[in-house]
Amino acid sequence: MPDKPIRLLTYNVHSCVGTDRKLDPGRIANVIAEAEADIVALQEVDVGRRRTGGVDQAHMIASLLKMQAHFHPALSIAEEQYGDAIITALPTGAVKAGPLPSIGETRGALSVEIMVGERKLLVVNTHLGLRGRERIQQMTTLLNSGWLRGTTEESIPSVLCGDLNAIPASATYRLAARSLKDAQLTGAAAPRATFPSRYPLMRLDHIFVSHQLTVKKATVLETRLARIASDHLPLLADIGFSDP
Template sequence: MDDIKGRSLPETVLLSIRARNARKAKATPRKRVNDTEIVVASYNVHKCIGTDRRFDPERTARVIREISPDVIALQEADNRFGDRAGLLDLARLELETGLVPVPVSGNGKGHGWRGNVLLFKRGTVRDVHQLKLPGLEPRGALVAEIDLDEKRSLRVIAAHLGLLRRSRSEQARVVLDIMSSADERPTLLLGDLNEWRLGNRSALNTLHTTFGPTPPAVPTFPSGLPVLALDRIMGNRHGLVSGVEAHDTPLSRVASDHLPLTAFVHL
């Protein structure tokens, strides 16, 4: 979907319709080639409320099982107000998928940090940082250092950026500040970055110095007819991320207003 760069929203809609028709016509999504490939995903679960307006956490969990990720960043997985309780049955999800949450502190009844939950299937969490992002809305990011095995480690930044362009620009600079003070290990940026513009109009331009050239922007919103590429998976090394695509199934189209975004990581 690099073709949407610099185009108007109506043109983007037409290109998205054509791209979706092409996805329907092609074969099933590419499967994991070997055990060294890691399947990663980002999914805004919309508080487990589907496009049919039903609150259904089990349906959300079924979408996650469809993806079968090794690492997945969830957004809007907690109530935003009140006690901010987590909405998924994480114990059951662990039994069914092997996914466990990166531990966070000060979250009360919540699953994660400001609605961000980072789940991983295998490895050891070496370090976790919970960041408050600037802006009018209560946005945050999780930064986790995960040792996948004795030879491979991965830094994951899971974030949900703001609705205002100015806030997104400030929040992107915070992400760059993290990277400037960190070591050179492979790093992923996963999340709902709330920016559909590409090129010079994008509030995320500054990220390209560390995460560029970025993978193709794949529309994931709204889930029924994806037009806007709000969700992103980026890596700080050439060739680290490949096969970025929307997880577009009958179930995922109704489980949330976003489609999950998936990719393969090569370490």
């Protein structure tokens, strides 16, 4: 029996503040629930921040979805945190989190080993910086310093995803595309932009997979709810394991 594909979603949630300026983590959870994702990578998540009511958005969204959250604060000011999360109901193993070389706002990455049946999948979630040179350094760090554990045959099948702030013509994107496959280029459908959510013009959010994985389908969620819940649209990919 063929393995059922794993559905992975990456989503910059803009601190759960929508394009209508409403703060609503429940709405973000609804967008994710509609997508029926198994693994969710979130960027721009607020935890304990006054500006968003002091809520732990990562755990709130996870509990609404009956999942578990792993959160990494790229930025911490006293009790207030802001960063990236990976949420899933699947069993998880090793977690790695840390900063990336940053010029402006501090950026980081979060990786979680996830058990998919008998197999291990490594998911790395990140939100790269706004300057080109900074993004190249950050991507080089992710590709070369053990975040993705190399791309040898025996390494764990891996996904690198998130808001890379990089369009496909950029040097950062090309760097990732050298050793990983862009999920949006593997299907029959033309790639879709993810930002801004109301009138998407730019493909800034990406899912890249290692050679041990196949992408069955990749789509950008353009539902009415997704267009107002955040300023980015979620990107969704159905991923399977290539036969060993």
